[in-house]
């Protein structure tokens with residue numbers, strides 16, 4: 001997320017706009033002619049984690065899909081059903097047109113704080129790359145995060161996985177992932193930017209070998225003295241719904 005960035009039309013966006021549907025509609029209408037854009041990391045960099053924790057046969061809910069290539073690449077890699085939602089009608093229309101020929105992908109305009117169109121326990125997997133982050137930039141961030149995570153919990157099957165890919169360290173995210181009403185087993189991974197280089201150089205096998213979880217304290221925090229080797233890193237929280 002880059003607060004203070006200028007859009008193609010010269011509008012100066014503020015970080016607080018990221019929680020606002022109007023901001024995203026305007027952005028998707030104007031920027032870069034609708035070219036696909038992936039926040040943080042591509043599917044290639046995340047593939048080992050997705051393939052390990054999200055079975056290809058599972059019904060996957062993609063939160064705040066944007067105009068990312070993730071779902072398309074997942075479908076090409078064997079995923080059989082991915083339901084993509086986003087609050088921006090502009091991006092949903094764009095993605096329906098772009099991916100209408102891919103039967104594994106469906107797109108729906110929806111606010112992740114209210115996913116009542118979906119039945120309880122109707123997904124085995126939920127993937128979120130940058131959407132909780134967007135909500136947490138907006139006004140009423142705590143309430144928005146709690147509502148969204150309550151909905152994720154409701155639509156997930158027992159034993160299902162919510163995979164959160166974020167820039168947020170445990171000090172800013174775990175309180176929400178452990179909020180009342182959620183009984184999730186958390187495992188944390190850190191994806192360093194060196195992985196991006198591996199991806200560019202096409203040597204992803206060495207990265208697959210480095211999928212080591214980060215040990216967390218009882219409260220789900222990084223251990224005292226833990227130093228993040230790389231400030232460009234992203235966090236991957238794998239949350240398994242226990243009941």
Ligand SMILES: C[S@@+](CC[C@H](N)C(=O)[O-])C[C@H]1O[C@@H](n2cnc3c(N)ncnc32)[C@H](O)[C@@H]1O
Nearest residue numbers: 024038039064065066068086087111112129130
């Ligand atoms: C940072 S972008 C990430 C897009 C995409 N997941 C990616 O990785 O490139 C956040 C996305 O969340 C969507 N979004 C923001 N608030 C939302 C909400 N309340 N409900 C559904 N989608 C939302 C935005 O429209 C935007 O597409």
